[in-house]
Amino acid sequence: MATDAPARERRTLPGRPPRGADSRAAADRRFGYLMVAPAVILLLAVTAYPLISNLWDSFHFDNLSYGSLPHKFVGGRNYTTMFSSGEWIAALARTLVFTAVTIVFDVVVGLGLALMMHRKFRGRAFLRASVLIPWAVPTVVSAMLWKTMFDPRAGFVDYFLGAIHPAWSSTTWLNASVWRSWVVIFVADSWKNIPFVAIILLAGLQIIPNEVYEAARIDGASPWQAFRRVTLPMLRPALVVALIFRTLQALLVFDVIYIMTGGGPGTSTETLSFLNYQTFIINTDFGYGGAISMMLVVIALVFSAGYVRFLRPQT
């Protein structure tokens, strides 16, 4: 195909393509559109429609608990309320810090794991398969598992910490201390998501040709130089994918927090998605909740665009 295309191009350049070929191409295109139509319609129904509806709601008063009050246009009031809300600002700060810490940790550890799995050793296939297990466990289940493991009465964490007797062992991890609660959330979240990063980066490593490393070695590059000058630049596309996915997941973190702390102690582990849940489900406020959702979409888009721009392969 690759050698065929330029030849055909050359043949057709001087004049118009034969009529038959043109209509056949158009028919092919139409058939193609027809084939993807169901998927596109479904995607629009579950993404574009809710997005537009949510945007519409965010400019309205719409609270289910006050069904007797009119669903009226309120302009940007939901947004001004949100921007001046200390609750929202605090949740935004927590979400951004959590996102920054988890993605740096996940990418660094995931990259290490990927480099390890890329090497040839006995049991490599088994290790590759088993690394995926945490990622395959639903977050609700893994959060419950970790909550149990950190339980001061039944969990193994305090059991082992108690055996070596550090001063801070036998403590209550969840809801009795802000930083300990975050540690547990962080552990549960990373345990589940590092394998995902590792597998994406491993796929990226596998498409780097060996010849490039050989050339680097011949030029006298040390292993560190080969990693910095060859591996990292060529891993960039995979890194962008891993970073975008992990950032979006971290920005939207909800289930692990809902299960483990319920946002506590106080509101100290409440993130933007948790606040969104509180607004939609508990307060049944679709207008204000819509504004919080839309800001989450904007933040996610800004991050994604930033990654694509700054990690674009240099030409």
Place this chain on the structure above:
Amino acid sequence: MVWSNTVLWSNKSRMLAVVAAAAVGLAAAGCSSGGSSGKVAASAKQTIVFAESGLGTEGQQTQVAISAFEKANPNIKVNVDVLSPNSTTYLSQLEQSFTAGASTPDVFESDVTYPAKFAQAGWLLSLNQFHPNMSQFFPHEVAAALFNGAPYAVPWFDNPEGLYYRTDLIKTPPTSPAQVVSDAEMAMKTDHSLKEGLAFEAAKYEGAITAFLTVDSAFGGKLDPANLDTPGNAAALAWLHDAIYVSHIAPTAVTGWQEGNVEAEFVAGHAAFSINYPFVESLATAPPVKGNVGYIPFPAGPGGTPGSALGGEMLAINAKTAHAAAAYKLISYLTSAPVETARAIVTGDPPSLPSAYTPALLAKAPYFANVKTLNSYSAPRPVTPNYLTVSADLQNLFSSVYASASTSAAAQALKSGAAAIAKAASATPGS
């Protein structure tokens, strides 16, 4: 596009709500012989829908009572719609039906905290037209059934939260909060199989509010969102806080405990005292707690009254129903003394009528005598249409206090949080 699916869950929920509402509407069309046009007389042949969350023996006993009702009223057929046993999901299911303007369920089970919110939203039928005799029920639960002075629900059963203690370790029940602490300390010294002196719900959830309410009046406190920062409330919250950080009769683990965890600790013989609901009495069936269970209102301190928190369920009617008369007839039947007594024997749900605590009931389950005593003290949670928002704020406040070792944590939290909670309670949406 992970974000687009996840961020917009809210919209999907809403779409689901519409679909669910449509389904409910279709079901209503199929089930309700009278539809929503016009009112159907109680004597007409009709089908009504009753929504409840009861599973297991509770669900079975409801079905038994409904079968007896249908036999006594052959013109009325009752379809039971069993919704989620999870209270948050149950509430969402009801809200979806009401928001969609569905005429079913015609009659439904309601937590004691729902009537004010639902009445404010215009979803409940005022029961004034039926002239219910509310004075026959425990007055504290009736208070939670009223909105702007009118009855919107009828108490069905009444779950008072109180103080459990081990009668083998504590020979005479404590008569003050200070004595609870000293008795707990003494019990922990004498019985080394105890893991704590006191177990209570301090996790960030609704139970933290009822646990607080159980001790609140003993210190002269009152859970009034408009006036939260009072010496009584501060003393009650400080007492619970100090149980964790000063006297250490409660472990820090209570910050993650809900009523199930508290029950497990007490039933396993790990706790000398615990704050919990009546159902625990029937579960204390193994040593060392078997036969050694006392259940009392939380003992009053100076200037206070014995404490208990009101829990329980009511029955209410959908404002859009076409079968109000038949629905009220069902409510009257389910809340009659013999039916409540039969339910208490089978399910352990404490009757909402003092007259249902018959000698026959007390002979079969003697602990109902204690429950009846507690019911005369039980304090309702704030009756406000914004209760769920107030509840979330209170949970945050209590949770932050229980996570702080500072002895002034309770006073400081009440001082800084009271204004926001007062605002949440009185907020008028859309203004």
